[in-house]
Amino acid sequence: MCETCGCGNPDETNIHEPKHDHEHEHQHEHDGYKHTHPHEHAPQKVIDLNKDILLENNRLAERNRGYFEGKHVLCLNLVSSPGSGKTTILEKTIRDLIPTHKIFVIEGDQQTTRDADRIEKSGAAAIQINTGTGCHLDAKMIHLALKKIEIDTNSILFIENVGNLVCPALFDLGEQKRVLVISVTEGDDKPLKYPYMFQSSDLCIINKTDLLPYVDFNVDNAMNYAGQLNPDIKFILMSAKTGEGMGEWYDWLEKQS
Ligand SMILES: Nc1nc2c(ncn2[C@@H]2O[C@H](COP(=O)(O)OP(=O)(O)OP(=O)(O)O)[C@@H](O)[C@H]2O)c(=O)[nH]1
Ligand SMILES: [Mg+2]
Structure with missing residues (x-):
């Protein structure tokens, strides 16, 4: 349960009962005889998240956005489920672009400085935010981090959010692009199950394509589901391991600057 965004708060959830009748007959074997009797399953629950706790966050996000615009900083918010490859993509990006670009990174994780350490080894300045029990970064955390890291003008700031496809979708950090x-x-069904994240993102990188021969992932299905939710979303097929798609990613970055 997230204690900072209220997604575990029962007052903020709606529970929908299923429309079908749950009663049906089951056979049980008892004392060597089969008995048939009606059996009731626990009702399925679907939980919707309410979003009206975000006004203060949006106000601070606008301040962050103004700061970035004033300094000509391209700020990008990287979101994903845990382990999709955000830090690996950033490590490779930094190694390739640091000779020609000024790059800074804000890292968000519940615990440890592992990702910030990886980023610094790649050659960019990084600051780590540990959210503790929190499951996302918010605009205030970014506002405070910006006071501790001196971001150059005309630079790129990558924010690596906490690995989570749910709560980070709701929190604008002041980024130009998500x-x-x-x-x-x-x-390939992630867009159907986590629609807010796909609706709120500008670019979807489909990473680890080197593993496609070994997993049941239909790229067309994933792109179609996401495109139905967000017709403007762009896609890049990538393998941070082999380098596939990195050039396309750098072209996309250049277009945002
Ligand atoms: N095969 C393969 N593995 C990858 C690729 N990209 C990342 N990985 C591996 O996936 C694992 C997780 O990568 P990370 O970059 O740490 O993922 P992350 O999204 O930063 O993870 P969190 O910060 O914990 O959410 C590591 O073992 C990477 O080596 C890829 O393109 N192909
Ligand atoms: Mg990471």
Whole structure:
């Protein structure tokens, strides 16, 4: 349960009962005889998240956005489920672009400085935010981090959000663009199950394509589902391991600057 965004708060949820009748007959074997009797399953529950706790966050996000615009900083918010490859993509991006670009990174994780350490080894300055029990970054955390890291003008700031396809979708950080990374090991139905994240993202990187021969992931299905939710979303097929799609990613980055 997230204690900071209220997604575990029962007052903020709606529970929909299924429309069909749950009663049907079951056979049980008892004392060597088969008995048939009606049996009731526990009702299925679908939980919707309410979003009206975000006004203060949006106000601070606008302040962050103004700061980035004033300094000509391209700020990108990288979101994904845990382990999709955000840090690996950033490591490769930094190694390739640091000779020609000024790059800074804000790292969000519940615990450890592992990702910030990886980023610094790649050659960019990084600051780590640990959210504790929190499952997302918010605009205030970015506002405070910006006071601790001196971002140059005309630079790129990557924010790697906490690995989570749910709560980070709701929190504007003041970024210009949101980059969603999914990987082929997660299943091609993710857009259907986590629609807010796909609706709110500008670019969807489908990572780990080197593993496509080994997993049941239909790229067309994933793109169609996401495109139905968000007709403007762009896609890049990528393998941060082999380098496939990195050139396309750098072209996309250049177009945003
Ligand atoms: N095969 C393959 N593995 C990859 C690729 N990209 C990343 N990985 C591996 O996937 C694992 C997770 O990668 P990370 O970059 O740490 O993922 P992340 O999204 O930053 O993870 P969190 O910060 O924990 O959410 C690591 O073992 C990477 O080596 C890829 O393109 N192909
Ligand atoms: Mg990471």
